[in-house]
Amino acid sequence: GTSPSRRFNIALLPGDGVGPEVIAVAKDVLNLAASLEGIGFDYKEMPVGGAALDLTGVPLPDETLMAAKQSDAVLFGAIGGYKWDDNPKHLKPETGLLQLRKGLEVFANLRPATVFPQLVNASTLKREVAEGVDLMVVRELTGGIYFGQPRGFKTSEDGEEIGFNTEVYAAHEIDRVARVAFENARKRQGRVCSVDKANVLEASMLWRKRVTAIAAEYPDIELSHMYVDNAAMQLIRNPKQFDTILTNNIFGDILSDAASMITGSIGMLPSASLRESGPGLFEPIHGSAPDIAGQDKANPLATVLSAAMLLKYGIGEESAAKRIEAAVLDTLERGFRTGDIYSAGCKLVGCKAMGEELLKSIESHK
Amino acid sequence: GTSPSRRFNIALLPGDGVGPEVIAVAKDVLNLAASLEGIGFDYKEMPVGGAALDLTGVPLPDETLMAAKQSDAVLFGAIGGYKWDDNPKHLKPETGLLQLRKGLEVFANLRPATVFPQLVNASTLKREVAEGVDLMVVRELTGGIYFGQPRGFKTSEDGEEIGFNTEVYAAHEIDRVARVAFENARKRQGRVCSVDKANVLEASMLWRKRVTAIAAEYPDIELSHMYVDNAAMQLIRNPKQFDTILTNNIFGDILSDAASMITGSIGMLPSASLRESGPGLFEPIHGSAPDIAGQDKANPLATVLSAAMLLKYGIGEESAAKRIEAAVLDTLERGFRTGDIYSAGCKLVGCKAMGEELLKSIESHK
Ligand SMILES: CC(C)[C@H](C(=O)O)[C@@H](O)C(=O)O
Ligand SMILES: CC(C)[C@H](C(=O)O)[C@@H](O)C(=O)O
Numbered sequence: 209g210t211s212p213s214r215r216f217n218i219a220l221l222p223g224d225g226v227g228p229e230v231i232a233v234a235k236d237v238l239n240l241a242a243s244l245e246g247i248g249f250d251y252k253e254m255p256v257g258g259a260a261l262d263l264t265g266v267p268l269p270d271e272t273l274m275a276a277k278q279s280d281a282v283l284f285g286a287i288g289g290y291k292w293d294d295n296p297k298h299l300k301p302e303t304g305l306l307q308l309r310k311g312l313e314v315f316a317n318l319r320p321a322t323v324f325p326q327l328v329n330a331s332t333l334k335r336e337v338a339e340g341v342d343l344m345v346v347r348e349l350t351g352g353i354y355f356g357q358p359r360g361f362k363t364s365e366d367g368e369e370i371g372f373n374t375e376v377y378a379a380h381e382i383d384r385v386a387r388v389a390f391e392n393a394r395k396r397q398g399r400v401c402s403v404d405k406a407n408v409l410e411a412s413m414l415w416r417k418r419v420t421a422i423a424a425e426y427p428d429i430e431l432s433h434m435y436v437d438n439a440a441m442q443l444i445r446n447p448k449q450f451d452t453i454l455t456n457n458i459f460g461d462i463l464s465d466a467a468s469m470i471t472g473s474i475g476m477l478p479s480a481s482l483r484e485s486g487p488g489l490f491e492p493i494h495g496s497a498p499d500i501a502g503q504d505k506a507n508p509l510a511t512v513l514s515a516a517m518l519l520k521y522g523i524g525e526e527s528a529a530k531r532i533e534a535a536v537l538d539t540l541e542r543g544f545r546t547g548d549i550y551s552a553g554c555k556l557v558g559c560k561a562m563g564e565e566l567l568k569s570i571e572s573h574k
Numbered sequence: 575g576t577s578p579s580r581r582f583n584i585a586l587l588p589g590d591g592v593g594p595e596v597i598a599v600a601k602d603v604l605n606l607a608a609s610l611e612g613i614g615f616d617y618k619e620m621p622v623g624g625a626a627l628d629l630t631g632v633p634l635p636d637e638t639l640m641a642a643k644q645s646d647a648v649l650f651g652a653i654g655g656y657k658w659d660d661n662p663k664h665l666k667p668e669t670g671l672l673q674l675r676k677g678l679e680v681f682a683n684l685r686p687a688t689v690f691p692q693l694v695n696a697s698t699l700k701r702e703v704a705e706g707v708d709l710m711v712v713r714e715l716t717g718g719i720y721f722g723q724p725r726g727f728k729t730s731e732d733g734e735e736i737g738f739n740t741e742v743y744a745a746h747e748i749d750r751v752a753r754v755a756f757e758n759a760r761k762r763q764g765r766v767c768s769v770d771k772a773n774v775l776e777a778s779m780l781w782r783k784r785v786t787a788i789a790a791e792y793p794d795i796e797l798s799h800m801y802v803d804n805a806a807m808q809l810i811r812n813p814k815q816f817d818t819i820l821t822n823n824i825f826g827d828i829l830s831d832a833a834s835m836i837t838g839s840i841g842m843l844p845s846a847s848l849r850e851s852g853p854g855l856f857e858p859i860h861g862s863a864p865d866i867a868g869q870d871k872a873n874p875l876a877t878v879l880s881a882a883m884l885l886k887y888g889i890g891e892e893s894a895a896k897r898i899e900a901a902v903l904d905t906l907e908r909g910f911r912t913g914d915i916y917s918a919g920c921k922l923v924g925c926k927a928m929g930e931e932l933l934k935s936i937e938s939h940k
Contacts, residue, residue: 302773332703332811353719353741353775360776364744371780372742375719379735405824407668409719410726414737437827441835444698444810458771461803462828469807 215248216523219279219487221272221308224258224301225496226506226559227285233508233563234283238515240570241531252279256308257287257301257496267304273311281522282312282489283515286496301496310350314481314489315381316388317349317460318521321447321467324476326540327549331472333444341471343450344396346389347460349481351381352411354457375411377456382418388482389454390426399430399451403439403459415456436463443467468493475507475548476536478514480521490518504558507546509536512566535569542569579612582889585645585853586617587638587674590624590667591862592872592925593651599874599929600649604881606936607897618645622674623653623667623862633670639677647888648678648855649881652862667862676716680847680855681747682754683715683826684887687813687833690842692906693915697838699810707837709816710762712755713826715847717747718777720823741777743822748784754848755820756792765796765817769805769825781822802829809833834859841873841914842902844880846887856884870924873912875902878932901935908935 220235222228235251242249254272255263263269267287276282287301297303323331323341331338356374364370386402393400402419404412416433423431434442436459442449443463447470455463468477474494481489492510500506512532519529544565545554557565586601588594601617608615620638621629629635633653642648653667663669689697689707697704722740730736752768759766768785770778782799789797800808802825808815809829813836821829834843840860847855858876866872878898885895910931911920923931 297776297779300773306774332700333698334700337698356738361780369745369780369784370742371775371777372722372740373775373777374738374740376736376738378730405827407666408672409737409739410663411737411739413663414727414735418735437831440806440828440832441840444832444835446698459828461771462806462825465803466806466810466832469810474807 213246215250216280217278218249218251219276219282220251220253221256221276221282222253222259222285223256223287223496224289225286225498225501227287227496229504229506229559230492230508230511231283231285233559233566234511234515236563237512237532237535237566237570238518240567241528241535242519242525244531244570244574245525245528247525247528256284257304258289258292260304261292261299261301267299267301268307268311273308276308276312276487279487281487281518283518284489284491285511286492286494288496289498306354309481309489310355312487312489313350313483315348315350316385316482317347318392318480318482318517319345319347319464319468319477319493321345321464321471321477322473323471324473324540327473327476329472329551330549331470333470337446338470338472341447343447343453343467344392345453345455345460345464345467346385346392347464348381348385348456351377352457375409375458377411377414379414379418382415383422384484386419386422386454389452390422390429393429393452394426397451398428399432401432401434401450401453403434403436403453403455403463405436406433407435419454439463440466443470464493473549475546476509476513478510478517480514480517482521488518488522490514490522504560505547506559507548508559508562512536531570531573534573535566538569538573539565581614581616582646583644584615584617585642585648586619587622587642587648588619588625588651589622589653589862590655591652591864591867593653593862595870595872595925596858596874596877597649597651599925599932600877600881602929603878603898603901603932603936604884606933607894607901608885608891610897610936610940611891611894613891613894622650623670624655624658626670627658627665627667633665633667634673634677639674642674642678642853645853647853647884649884650855650857651877652858652860654862655864672720675847675855676721678853678855679716679849681714681716682751682848683713684758684846684848684883685711685713685830685834685843685859687711687830687837687843688839689837690839690906693839693842695838695917696915697836699836703812704836704838707813709813709819709833710758711819711821711826711830711833712751712758713830714747714751714822717743718823741775741824743777743780745780745784748781749788750850752785752788752820755818756788756795759795759818760792763817764794765798767798767800767816767819769800769802769819769821769829771802772799773801785820805829806832809836830859839915841912842875842879844876844883846880846883848887854884854888856880856888870926871913872925873914874925874928878902897936897939900939901932904935904939905931
């Protein structure tokens with residue numbers, strides 16, 4: 209065969225739990241879809257999270273961060289597990305993920321929450337409420353209370369223990385993620401709902417002020433503001449009202465998980481973490497699911513769809529991305545389901561078999 | 575008639591929007607139910623929120639806080655409205671509420687989320703998911719990022735604007751609210767789920783450590799821990815798994831609103847804010863609903879049930895509380911509904927008429 213005309217370096221970070229299983233499937237799917245578009249990949253597989261802790265003593269080895277930085281895009285599995293649950297903060301698997309996000313400076317986290325028509329019954333929301341939900345949470349990912357200084361523990365004058373963190377945003381951190389949200393909304397329904405707690409928090413007041421200022425650059429986009437407590441309610445009351453939700457790191461953590469659960473498609477949902485230029489980070493929104501790790505039971509579709517986001521947002525290869533998205537829909541349409549999304553009348557398959565069906569779908573739509 | 579054998583001082587803070595309407599109904603209901611138990615009240619009505627801003631220039635006048643402190647319990651309506659939306663922080667209606675909570679030191683906010691069987695269809699969740707939900711959020715109310723210092727705005731060296739807040743908890747603040755949650759769980763199903771973000775935040779790590787330590791005093795209570803993002807999902811996936819949820823101020827703000835929306839009974843839900851001793855603060859969880867203010871459309875039941883919590887938790891008059899709770903159920907059973915909870919076949923009534931039906935219910939069950 210001819211050698212691919214475009215080659216990209218991918219850092220592959222399987223991590224813990226079901227991470228390696230879903231990454232293996234996603235890699236095969238990515239390879240096939242890309243090869244049909246004349247794209248080739250060079251992979252560098254590196255440890256992260258608990259796997260890295262066991263191997264090297266730290267959750268994000270320098271070599272892993274270096275490989276990620278030098279890649280064109282990073283495909284990430286999942287991290288965490290019971291074994292490391294009681295580790296101190298700097299030795300938690302999660303810390304590896306946070307260091308990776310910060311190290312890559314991927315400040316904009318895109319989390320689509322889409323109801324797959326085949327899975328609408330899996331939602332705990334009534335069909336008429338869940339059906340057609342298609343929103344995108346744009347979460348600030350490298351600032352706010354996750355990284356704010358000062359933080360830590362201290363002892364009060366009378367010997368009492370105190371724990372503290374700082375929620376902090378500088379104008380440019382808000383501006384740049386707001387622009388990502390507005391740009392994104394342009395490719396969607398043109399509506400951004402910015403979520404904050406500006407009736408209480410100064411950091412949120414600045415958030416609202418900057419988002420409003422940046423909105424002036426996007427006169428074609430409709431901007432609204434909502435308090436975070438109300439947003440948590442509105443996601444349950446009527447999720448279809450939302451197009452793009454723009455919010456800070458901690459509110460985005462909470463609301464994007466709520467949004468994904470609303471779809472009933474939680475094992476299906478991908479994410480992309482981006483910066484202006486430089487490699488993006490692509491990961492399923494689900495965790496490492498240690499209870500089913502190594503049993504070939506995991507649903508690989510969220511990671512497969514993360515690979516599609518890698519193609520689209522990471523390296524600008526939209527045609528290959530579309531091949532993957534179509535294969536996922538086709539495979540669902542043909543009735544294949546992993547345990548987490550199984551319902552009566554469907555064909556129950558494991559992680560690997562789901563991967564094989566995806567490959568067949570891609571093959572048959574050449 | 576004979577004069578009531580027990581008299582209590584109630585500070586009545588109607589506030590803004592629908593506040594005065596729902597407070598008027600709740601006061602009548604409270605009076606009747608209490609009088610049947612030989613209880614009498616002396617009311618002191620005071621301005622708060624936007625109403626206080628208009629009258630006195632501040633959202634919590636000293637006289638209002640004083641009256642609240644000198645009372646046996648405070649019944650609060652709602653605050654806020656378009657008119658004051660762009661006020662600076664110290665002149666926001668919300669600030670009046672925060673100052674009142676802090677001034678009364680009511681550190682434990684109890685927010686029941688109960689599905690009323692008559693209203694289960696109003697939930698956007700499937701019947702089998704919503705039916706039977708009966709949980710209590712115990713939210714820390716006078717600490718954390720709502721009140722933490724330092725907070726404010728500053729300018730970076732290169733002239734950039736920065737907004738910041740401090741999430742901070744001292745051991746005793748966690749201990750005392752944890753005890754309230756454990757005591758409460760004892761009167762319920764005996765299970766406490768403590769919600770935090772201990773995989774990222776030091777303030778949450780201390781939270782988890784202290785809650786675990788206090789749990790040792792309550793060997794009969796089952797304690798579990800959950801990350802806040804997962805809790806937001808689990809409330810949607812299976813709210814019935816929860817009995818008592820214990821969490822900090824900001825997470826409690828978000829999760830209690832989500833929990834209340836899940837019940838579909840949001841216009842129905844009361845809250846109590848308590849300290850070890852001293853007057854408690856009782857308020858509906860809904861806001862001031864400026865869009866329907868003054869139109870006799872508001873649902874008074876959340877405030878009426880807050881009055882029942884006042885009787886039970888505030889002044890220890892459980893029999894009178896039961897009269898009110900029974901009247902609410904009976905009135906729903908007889909088919910009366912305000913617009914927010916109306917469904918076909920029911921009798922649509924306004925705020926006042928709903929109040930009259932409640933009085934009839936209480937009268938007819940003497
Ligand atoms: C694992 C954890 C640190 C992480 C976060 O809080 O960001 C996760 O919940 C997520 O949302 O990706
Ligand atoms: C009005 C606002 C300050 C308040 C809060 O955030 O505590 C409200 O949302 C609530 O939950 O009682």
